[in-house]
Amino acid sequence: MSPDTGKALHQTPLALNHRYIEAFRAVMIRGTATEAAAMLHTTQPVISKLIARFQQVSGIRLFELRKSRLVPTPEAHILFSTIERSYIGLEQIGQTLAELRGLHSGRVQIGCLPSMGMGLLPQIVRTFLDDHPSIQVAIETVDSNLVRNSVASGRLDIGITMRQVDTAGTHVEPLVRARAVCVMSADHRLATRKSISAKDLDGLAYIAVSRNDSMRAVLDQAFTKQKSTPIVVAETTYAITTCMLALQGVGVGIVSPLVVPPLHKAGLVAIPFLPEVPIELVLLTPLDHPLSQVAQAFVARLKLACEQFSQCGLPEHRLVS
Numbered sequence: 001m002s003p004d005t006g007k008a009l010h011q012t013p014l015a016l017n018h019r020y021i022e023a024f025r026a027v028m029i030r031g032t033a034t035e036a037a038a039m040l041h042t043t044q045p046v047i048s049k050l051i052a053r054f055q056q057v058s059g060i061r062l063f064e065l066r067k068s069r070l071v072p073t074p075e076a077h078i079l080f081s082t083i084e085r086s087y088i089g090l091e092q093i094g095q096t097l098a099e100l101r102g103l104h105s106g107r108v109q110i111g112c113l114p115s116m117g118m119g120l121l122p123q124i125v126r127t128f129l130d131d132h133p134s135i136q137v138a139i140e141t142v143d144s145n146l147v148r149n150s151v152a153s154g155r156l157d158i159g160i161t162m163r164q165v166d167t168a169g170t171h172v173e174p175l176v177r178a179r180a181v182c183v184m185s186a187d188h189r190l191a192t193r194k195s196i197s198a199k200d201l202d203g204l205a206y207i208a209v210s211r212n213d214s215m216r217a218v219l220d221q222a223f224t225k226q227k228s229t230p231i232v233v234a235e236t237t238y239a240i241t242t243c244m245l246a247l248q249g250v251g252v253g254i255v256s257p258l259v260v261p262p263l264h265k266a267g268l269v270a271i272p273f274l275p276e277v278p279i280e281l282v283l284l285t286p287l288d289h290p291l292s293q294v295a296q297a298f299v300a301r302l303k304l305a306c307e308q309f310s311q312c313g314l315p316e317h318r319l320v321s
Contacts, residue, residue, distance in 0.1 A: 111159045112160035113162065118259060119261055120261055123262070152169030157295040158285060176258070177278065179273070180279055183260065183270050184246050194272075195272045200228075201228055207232075207233065207245050207251045208234070
């Protein structure tokens, strides 16, 4: 190379081509132009031409030919180190994209009512993670209004709330419709009944729902209409607490059936309550942006499980009927 040519190269931007970089990197990794060609699924003459052109446009001698082998110069080793740092970043990005396409990684953030989060949801999460073990699932069990606010702001991917909640700013879909059940210990005198009416609870120890719960007024009205006066021995905020008290024989309670599944094997008995008290949950998703593939996959699993529960309950947790 003439001095004038070298001077011109230093004074103008390098006309680098990604193929030059690929060829150079392949030779550095594999050691020969022939092996580099196999790595890049091309031919040895193509690699040789790319290396020659790369040396020409860069103005740097990258290889010396010794006994028919390309031996990297010290400058080549320095350049290779710089290129490898860039390639590691690109490979990491490519790996992440591949994982997202294949549902191999990611995070689903869910907000739900405590009765769902402490009842049916854990089993759904377990079956989902069995198929997607690298996914992370974050669950917040809070009241419906907080769930709705978090979904509307985009902080949560999915929300499960009561149908009655204000759902402004979210996309809403029906999720599950069930009926309240009366829960008690297996040795309770009503435990063999096929259904339990408000009248049946007259004079019995009763675990009432919180006065702030929308179901409280509906149940109080049912007791008044049937002239039934249960003896309130406890009042709870969470359905799971009602169930645990019932298991201990404290009394009977009326709860959403969605909290029952994990406690069925512990001996909790759940019997349909009359008059029917509907339990309707809806699925909330952000209004302004679509769900990730991971979140979509979880929603599909959630809907399937809720559909099965609406029809007959989960097989291993059938309610007494």
